[in-house]
Each structure stands twice: as structure tokens, then as C-alpha cells.
Amino acid sequence: xxxxxxxxxxxxxxxxxxxxxxxxxxxxxxxxxxxxxxxxxxxxxxxxxxx
Amino acid sequence: xxxxxxxxxxxxxxxxxxxxxxxxxxxxxxxxxxxxxxxxxxxxxxxxxxxxxxxxxxxxxxxxxxxxxxxxxxxxxxxxxxxxxxxxxxxxxxxxxxxxxxxxxxxxxxxxxxxxxxxxxxxxxxxxxxxxxxxxxxxxxxxxxxxxxxxxxxxxxxxxxxxxxxxxxxxxxxxxxxxxxxxxxxxxxxxxxxxxxxxxxxxxxxxxxxxxxxxxxxxxxxxxxxxxxxxxxxxxxxxxxxxxxxxxxxxxxxxxxxxxxxxxxxxxxxxxxxxxxxxxxxxxxxxxxxxxxxxxxxxxxxxxxxxxxxxxxxxxxxxxxxxxxxxxxxxxxxxxxxxxxxxxxxxxxxxxxxxxxxxxxxxxxxxxxxxxxxxxxxxxxxxxxxxxxxxxxxxxxxxxxxxxxxxxxxxxxxxxxxxxxxxxxxxxxxxxxxxxxxxxxxxxxxxxxxxxxxxxxxxxxxxxxxxxxxxxxxxxxxxxxxxxxxxxxxxxxxxxxxxxxxxxxxxxxxxxxxxxxxxxxxxxxxxxxxxxxxxxxxxxxxxxxxxxxxxxxxxxxxxxxxxxxxxxxxxxxxxxxxxxxxxxxxxxxxxxxxxxxxxxxxxxxxxxxxxxxxxxxxxxxxxxxxxxxxxxxxxxxxxxxxxxxxxxxxxxxxxxxxxxxxxxxxxxxxxxxxxxxxxxxxxxxxxxxxxxxxxxxxxxxxxxxxxxxxxxxxxxxxxxxxxxxxxxxxxxxxxxxxxxxxxxxxxxxxxxxxxxxxxxxxxxxxxxxxxxxxxxxxxxxxxxxxxxxxxxxxxxxxxxxxxxxxxxxxxxx
Numbered sequence: 094x095x096x097x098x099x100x101x102x103x104x105x106x107x108x109x110x111x112x113x114x115x116x117x118x119x120x121x122x123x124x125x126x127x128x129x130x131x132x133x134x135x136x137x138x139x140x141x142x143x144x
Numbered sequence: 145x146x147x148x149x150x151x152x153x154x155x156x157x158x159x160x161x162x163x164x165x166x167x168x169x170x171x172x173x174x175x176x177x178x179x180x181x182x183x184x185x186x187x188x189x190x191x192x193x194x195x196x197x198x199x200x201x202x203x204x205x206x207x208x209x210x211x212x213x214x215x216x217x218x219x220x221x222x223x224x225x226x227x228x229x230x231x232x233x234x235x236x237x238x239x240x241x242x243x244x245x246x247x248x249x250x251x252x253x254x255x256x257x258x259x260x261x262x263x264x265x266x267x268x269x270x271x272x273x274x275x276x277x278x279x280x281x282x283x284x285x286x287x288x289x290x291x292x293x294x295x296x297x298x299x300x301x302x303x304x305x306x307x308x309x310x311x312x313x314x315x316x317x318x319x320x321x322x323x324x325x326x327x328x329x330x331x332x333x334x335x336x337x338x339x340x341x342x343x344x345x346x347x348x349x350x351x352x353x354x355x356x357x358x359x360x361x362x363x364x365x366x367x368x369x370x371x372x373x374x375x376x377x378x379x380x381x382x383x384x385x386x387x388x389x390x391x392x393x394x395x396x397x398x399x400x401x402x403x404x405x406x407x408x409x410x411x412x413x414x415x416x417x418x419x420x421x422x423x424x425x426x427x428x429x430x431x432x433x434x435x436x437x438x439x440x441x442x443x444x445x446x447x448x449x450x451x452x453x454x455x456x457x458x459x460x461x462x463x464x465x466x467x468x469x470x471x472x473x474x475x476x477x478x479x480x481x482x483x484x485x486x487x488x489x490x491x492x493x494x495x496x497x498x499x500x501x502x503x504x505x506x507x508x509x510x511x512x513x514x515x516x517x518x519x520x521x522x523x524x525x526x527x528x529x530x531x532x533x534x535x536x537x538x539x540x541x542x543x544x545x546x547x548x549x550x551x552x553x554x555x556x557x558x559x560x561x562x563x564x565x566x567x568x569x570x571x572x573x574x575x576x577x578x579x580x581x582x583x584x585x586x587x588x589x590x591x592x593x594x595x596x597x598x599x600x601x602x603x604x605x606x607x608x609x610x611x612x613x614x615x616x617x618x619x620x621x622x623x624x625x626x627x628x629x630x631x632x633x634x635x636x637x638x639x640x641x642x643x644x645x646x647x648x649x650x651x652x653x654x655x656x657x658x659x660x661x662x663x664x665x666x667x668x669x670x671x672x673x674x675x676x677x678x679x680x681x682x683x684x685x686x687x688x689x690x691x692x693x694x695x696x697x698x699x700x701x702x703x704x705x706x707x708x709x710x711x712x713x714x715x716x717x718x719x720x721x722x723x724x725x726x727x728x729x730x731x732x733x734x735x736x737x738x739x740x741x742x743x744x745x746x747x748x749x750x751x752x753x754x755x756x757x758x759x760x761x762x763x764x765x766x767x768x769x770x771x772x773x774x775x776x777x778x779x780x781x782x783x784x785x786x787x788x789x790x791x792x793x794x795x796x797x798x799x800x801x802x803x804x805x806x807x808x809x810x811x812x813x814x815x816x817x818x819x820x821x822x823x824x825x826x827x828x829x830x831x832x833x834x835x836x837x838x839x840x841x842x843x844x845x846x847x848x849x850x851x852x853x854x855x856x857x858x859x860x861x862x863x864x865x866x867x868x869x870x871x872x873x874x875x876x877x878x879x880x881x882x883x884x885x886x887x888x889x890x891x892x893x894x895x896x897x898x899x900x901x902x903x904x905x906x907x908x909x910x911x912x913x914x915x916x917x918x919x920x921x922x923x924x925x926x927x928x929x930x931x932x933x934x935x936x937x938x939x940x941x942x943x944x945x946x947x948x949x950x951x952x953x954x955x956x957x
Contacts, residue, residue, distance in 0.1 A: 097358065101342070101361075104341075105365075105369075108334055108337065108338055109334070112331065115330045116330060119323055119326045120323070124323070125275070126276070126277060129256060129275055129276040135253070
């Protein structure tokens with residue numbers, strides 16, 4: 094049964110990874126503007142030969 | 145100017161901005177038609193650079209360039225000043241500079257597209273990124289290739305003139321962010337989830353089947369995960385409770401913190417001594433919910449600015465005239481006696497005496513009155529006015545911060561912080577709640593003490609834990625947060641949630657007149673005098689068409705004829721009037737003396753009246769025909785509003801104008817209302833102060849800078865605005881002018897929200913009484929707490945959100 098201790102340890106570790114990912118996302122400014130990227134993604138890339 | 149009528153059909157819209165094109169102007173480029181040369185120029189710039197996709201993303205996305213008349217090329221010369229450049233750049237390493245600009249014009253996806261393609265227009269620009277919600281653009285550029293001034297000029301050239309104000313220079317633009325709240329909720333969510341997982345075995349396993357060593361292991365894990373939730377995530381509650389104690393008042397956060405701390409200590413004790421598993425899961429869940437409430441409540445309108453003062457719209461620099469030379473200096477350096485040059489559409493930054501030139505000052509930012517006031521040399525012009533017409537020279541008589549208008553901001557009202565001036569209902573409840581709970585807990589302790597100390601301590605702590613007023617604490621954020629959203633959908637934008645609660649308390653409403661209950665930029669024109677013949681009307685319309693003066697435009701719109709005559713000659717006498725010759729007849733429109741050729745006798749009995757200023761006299765071939773008078777137009781729905789409101793509230797009108805409109809106003813307000821005229825900005829502030837001193841809760845509704853003092857002083861300051869992203873003075877809420885006629889409904893809804901809150905308090909009290917009764921008997925188990933606490937929280941959240949939504953729908957919001 095002591096394998097549960099190891100499993101708990103790993104599960105907290107994995108969850109901690111997601112917590113760090115979340116903190117990184119906030120810190121890098123991804124939550125500062127939650128609207129503009131939704132518009133920006135719809136713009137077509139321009140091909141250079143179009144000119 | 146072409147006067148031919150060829151080419152254009154009536155009702156053609158500008159390809160750039162979508163405004164109706166004037167029939168008489170014929171501005172075309174290729175097959176595209178424009179309303180003004182400004183729009184055409186922008187189009188040509190984009191066309192040259194292959195950026196015409198701008199027009200495909202959205203129909204007529206451009207910004208009308210009509211109002212931006214040919215600005216002097218030296219307009220941005222202050223941006224060459226290295227000191228100002230440093231203040232406007234947020235990052236600079238010699239090769240790369242980053243600057244943020246506020247662009248109020250941003251309104252559609254085309255704007256985003258174009259502004260992020262700036263690098264195609266100038267290779268010096270490396271990257272630009274738009275924040276649509278805040279209406280800002282962050283531009284990364286190479287300062288060796290393109291100067292800050294050129295960047296600003298480029299933005300202006302494509303139709304996005306950045307808003308650079310004194311405020312940006314003096315205090316760095318700071319973008320508010322609630323990042324720390326996100327971190328806290330992230331940590332709380334992470335710990336809460338894991339604690340729940342580790343608590344399940346205890347709850348779900350049949351009694352006694354869980355191995356003892358596991359039980360303690362799970363307990364210690366819970367404790368380790370619970371500590372950061374309490375000490376980091378709930379940190380703000382500790383701070384707030386402590387702040388309350390320091391001010392000798394107990395707020396709602398105190399019993400919350402008390403409950404949490406007792407819970408944590410008891411749980412630690414149980415886990416370490418291996419006598420129980422504690423209530424850590426309840427604690428983590430509660431804090432997580434509380435933080436969710438905080439996020440919900442913190443709905444803000446990023447694009448709106450509620451903190452503006454005069455600095456936000458005063459110019460950064462002014463042209464100083466010194467021994468014949470013109471230099472651009474920051475306005476804060478202006479000294480008494482300086483000679484300054486104000487060009488068309490520039491703002492007067494300080495009180496000054498007109499030295500020479502024809503001043504036509506538009507005080508619409510200050511008073512809401514959009515009709516320019518003419519001034520002659522020697523007269524005083526006040527800071528905040530905008531010159532319309534040719535350039536004028538002024539001599540400064542007061543410094544910027546000491547001017548008539550701006551000294552309002554030196555008053556106490558603006559210095560003290562207004563955060564704590566309002567005692568929210570929830571804190572009043574919290575105070576009594578704490579006292580009662582401490583009393584009940586002590587009673588439980590005394591009751592059990594004779595039997596066993598252990599049971600007594602258990603009962604004491606159980607009461608404090610279960611009575612933790614989480615339901616009450618969640619009511620406010622969810623009820624008010626939801627109300628702020630509903631009001632926002634109906635175009636009343638509140639600064640924060642407490643504004644809704646404050647609105648619900650008001651009993652007095654103070655209105656400003658000009659621009660608030662009258663409409664800006666729209667006036668009723670009547671002609672007094674001889675009846676005009678059809679030919680005369682046509683002649684007048686043909687004359688005013690050639691003038692750019694705002695009053696000419698109004699007269700043009702007022703005369704209903706499409707049949708225009710050709711004008712032989714046309715002269716505009718700046719500050720006096722216009723003169724035209726049509727089919728041999730001389731038509732003069734303008735000030736009384738101008739139209740009467742300085743012959744006062746011609747004006748008849750009116751000649752000495754002060755009202756002459758707001759009248760436009762007409763003379764044809766030297767004889768006075770009469771005058772055009774401009775009357776105020778009251779906002780649509782004013783009559784219904786006042787009739788709905790006047791029984792419930794004390795209504796007051798404070799007008800900066802003279803009593804000319806008294807009779808008209810009295811029709812709308814009843815005998816209980818007060819109407820005061822000739823009120824200076826300072827008088828308005830004092831008036832509100834006196835009302836408050838006599839126990840009234842005041843809502844001030846105003847629009848201009850002259851109301852700023854009263855708005856700030858009042859319990860709820862509402863700024864009314866035709867275009868919410870444009871200028872509005874510091875206030876608690878911004879109301880879109882189109883919704884003015886629903887004022888009563890909006891106030892009524894805020895009052896209903898208050899009732900919902902009280903009802904929700906009752907619900908959460910029932911839970912508390914139930915829990916405390918059980919706790920008193922020392923019968924509370926971790927499982928019961930784990931069920932009861934979230935259940936009460938969820939009930940309260942559902943109840944407040946649903947009932948505010950239903951109430952809003954009932955009122956048609």
C-alpha cells in the first residue's frame with residue numbers, strides 16, 4: 094500500500110507543474126488582454142507574391 | 145472650392161469613414177468618394193502602401209478627418225524635447241524604444257489590423273501591438289531610424305491621433321492589473337483540488353478501514369497544502385481585517401479571518417496529535433470561493449477612465465512667443481507674463497489676457513456649452529477653452545495649476561482618498577455578527593466547561609468555524625458584481641461594485657444644466673424679426689455654406705431648401721461675421737455691430753442687452769432683418785424622468801449660466817425642486833457639501849470639467865457623455881447620453897439589488913443559525929462542515945445572481 098505515498102507525491106508534482114504553467118501564463122501577460130488576440134487570429138497571412 | 149453639383153448623388157457615403165458626403169464638395173480619388181480631404185489623404189497613404197485590405201475587413205472603418213483641420217506642422221515639436229521623449233518611452237536601449245499610446249479612435253478589427261501593420265509604412269517601426277479593450281497600442285521602434293515625433297505623426301497621418309496629455313508626462317501611465325489576484329486564485333485552486341482528493345478516503349472509506357498511518361499522512365499533506373492557501377491566498381482578508389481594527393471598526397473580514405484562523409489551529413492540533421482529520425478541505429474551498437467572488441466583482445471597464453482630471457486633457461506643450469521667436473515649451477513651465485500663441489483648435493492651458501487676434505473660445509469641455517464665445521483684445525480667457533478660428537496671442541496671468549478652473553483640484557475634496565468614506569452594509573452587518581458570534585462561542589464554552597474542558601474547547605472552536613460568514617461575504621461580490629454587469633449592458637458604467645450600493649442610498653439628485661439636461665451640439669434655431677422671403681432664405685443658406693464656423697453649420701441645417709444661389713464674393717471676418725454678395729445683394733451675418741455696420745441705432749431697443757452675444761444678426765443690403773437665436777434643446781425624455789423622479793427624490797439644478805432659461809426649466813421641475821443659476825465650479829462643490837451636511841445622500845449628474853468638484857464631492861458622481869470613450873471628468877459612473885431617459889429605471893434597479901442583498905443575508909443567517917446550533921452541542925463533524933459550508937455559499941451565489949437577473953428583466957434592463 095505504500096505505493097500510494099509515491100503516487101500521491103507524483104500527482105502533487107504533476108499538478109504543481111500545471112500551477113507553475115498557470116503562473117507563467119499570467120506573468121507573461123496572457124491574461125492582460127483577453128480580447129484582441131481573438132480578432133488578430135482571424136487575419137489572413139499575406140503572401141508576399143500578392144503584391 | 146467647387147460649387148458644381150456634378151458627379152455626386154445625394155446620400156453618398158465616404159469610403160473612408162462612412163459619413164455622408166456633402167453634395168457641394170467633390171473629393172474623389174480613383175473611383176472612391178470621400179467626405180473631406182483628410183479622409184482622402186489617409187486613403188491615399190494606405191493605397192500607396194498596399195494596405196487597402198483595411199477597407200475589406202470592416203465597412204468604412206476610418207475615422208472622420210473633418211474635425212482635424214490642418215494642424216500646424218509644428219504641433220508635435222514638443223516631442224523633440226528629450227525630456228518629454230524619455231517620459232513617453234517605457235523602454236529604451238539605444239537600438240529599440242517602446243512607447244505606449246492611447247488611441248481613443250480604435251473601434252473595429254480594421255483598426256487592429258492597420259495599427260499592427262505600421263511596420264509596412266515605415267521601416268523604423270519594428271513591431272506594434274494593439275490592446276483593443278484598453279484602446280492602446282504599444283509600438284516598438286528603432287529610435288535611430290524614426291523619432292518619437294515621427295511615430296506620432298505617422299499615427300496621426302493614418303487617422304489615429306494619439307492622446308498625449310499632461311497626465312502622461314507628469315505621472316507615468318500605469319496599467320492596472322490584478323495579476324496578484326490571479327496568482328492567489330491559482331494557488332488556492334491547486335491546493336483546494338489536491339486537498340479534496342486527499343480528504344476523500346476519510347469520507348468515503350467505511351469507518352475504521354483506513355490504515356492509521358495513511359490517515360496521518362493524508363492529514364499532514366492537507367496541512368502542508370492548506371498553509372499557503374491561508375497565508376498567501378487569503379492574505380488580503382488578513383490585511384483588510386487588520387486595517388479595520390486599526391481604524392477601530394470591525395468589518396466583515398474580521399469574523400472570516402477569525403473563523404479561518406481558529407479552523408486552521410484546531411485542524412493542525414487534531415492532525416498533529418492524530419486525533420482527527422481537521423477541516424482543512426472546508427477552509428481551502430471557502431477561500432477559493434471567496435477569491436472567485438473577488439474576480440467576479442472586479443469587473444472593470446478598461447477603456448473607460450474614471451480618474452481623469454484636467455491634466456488628462458490639457459496639452460503637453462504650448463507655443464511660447466519670445467522676442468519674435470516661437471518655441472515649444474511644456475505647459476508646466478509657463479510663468480505669469482509669458483506670451484503664448486494659441487492656434488486653431490488648440491486649448492488655452494492657463495488663464496490669460498487676450499493680446500491680439502480674434503478669439504472665439506469654445507468652452508465645451510468646461511461647461512458643456514458648445515457655442516463658441518467671442519472675445520476681444522484685453523478680455524480674460526480662462527484655461528480649458530479651445531480656440532476656434534485663426535491664431536491668437538495671449539499673455540498668461542495665472543500659472544496652470546492656479547487658474548480659475550484648475551485650482552478646483554487643489555481643494556481638500558481632491559486630496560483626501562475616498563476609499564473608506566462609504567460604510568458598506570456588509571461591514572455594518574459584520575460588526576454585529578462578530579459580537580454575537582463571540583458571545584455565542586463563549587456561552588458554548590461556559591456551558592460545556594463543567595463537563596469537560598476538551599468538549600468546551602471543541603464547542604467553542606466549532607461555533608467560530610461554522611459561523612464563519614462566508615455566505616454573507618459572498619453575497620456582496622456576486623450581487624453587486626452582477627448588478628455592475630447589468631448596468632453596464634444598459635450603458636451605465638460603474639467604476640466599481642460599491643457604486644451600485646451607493647446609488648441605492650441616494651435621496652437627492654443634482655443636475656448640471658448645459659450638456660447634462662440640455663443636449664450638446666444640437667440646438668434649436670429660431671429667427672426673430674421680419675419674415676424672410678424664400679429668396680432671402682436661399683441667399684442665407686448659400687452664404688453660410690461657405691463658412692466653417694459652427695454656427696453657420698447650424699443655420700445651414702435649419703433652412704430647408706436645396707436650391708442654392710451662386711455666390712459672387714465671400715469674406716469671413718474672423719470673430720465678427722461673414723459677408724457675401726449674391727446677385728448684387730450684400731448679405732451680412734454675424735455679431736450685432738458687424739451686421740449693423742457699427743451703427744447701433746439700427747439695432748433698436750436691444751442694443752445694450754447682454755443677450756446680443758448669443759445672437760446672429762442678419763442684414764441684407766445694410767438693413768437689419770432680425771437675428772437668429774439659438775435655444776437650448778432639452779434631452780429627450782427629460783419630462784418623463786423629472787415627473788418620475790420628482791416625487792421620490794429632491795431634485796436640484798445647478799447651472800453655470802444666467803437665468804435666461806428659468807421659465808423653461810420650471811416647466812420640468814416642481815415646486816419642491818431648487819434651480820440655481822450663475823453657479824461657479826466652486827459654488828457647485830459647496831452646494832453639494834451643504835446638502836451632505838444636512839444629511840442628504842447626493843447623486844450629482846454632470847458632464848463638464850466645471851462639474852468635476854461637485855462630482856467628486858457627491859456620494860455618487862455620474863458623468864453623462866455622448867461618446868463614452870471621449871473625455872469625461874473624474875466620476876463614479878459614466879452614463880451614455882442615449883440612456884439618459886432610463887435614469888429612473890437604473891436607479892430603481894440599484895435599489896432592488898440592495899433588497900436582494902438583504903434577503904441573501906437572511907438566507908445565509910439561517911444556515912449559520914442551523915450550523916451554530918449543531919456546533920453548540922459539540923456535534924459538528926468535518927464531513928458536516930465540508931457539506932454545510934459549500935452548500936450555504938452555493939445557495940447564496942445562485943440566489944443573488946438569479947434574482948438580480950430576474951429583477952433586471954422585469955424592469956426591461
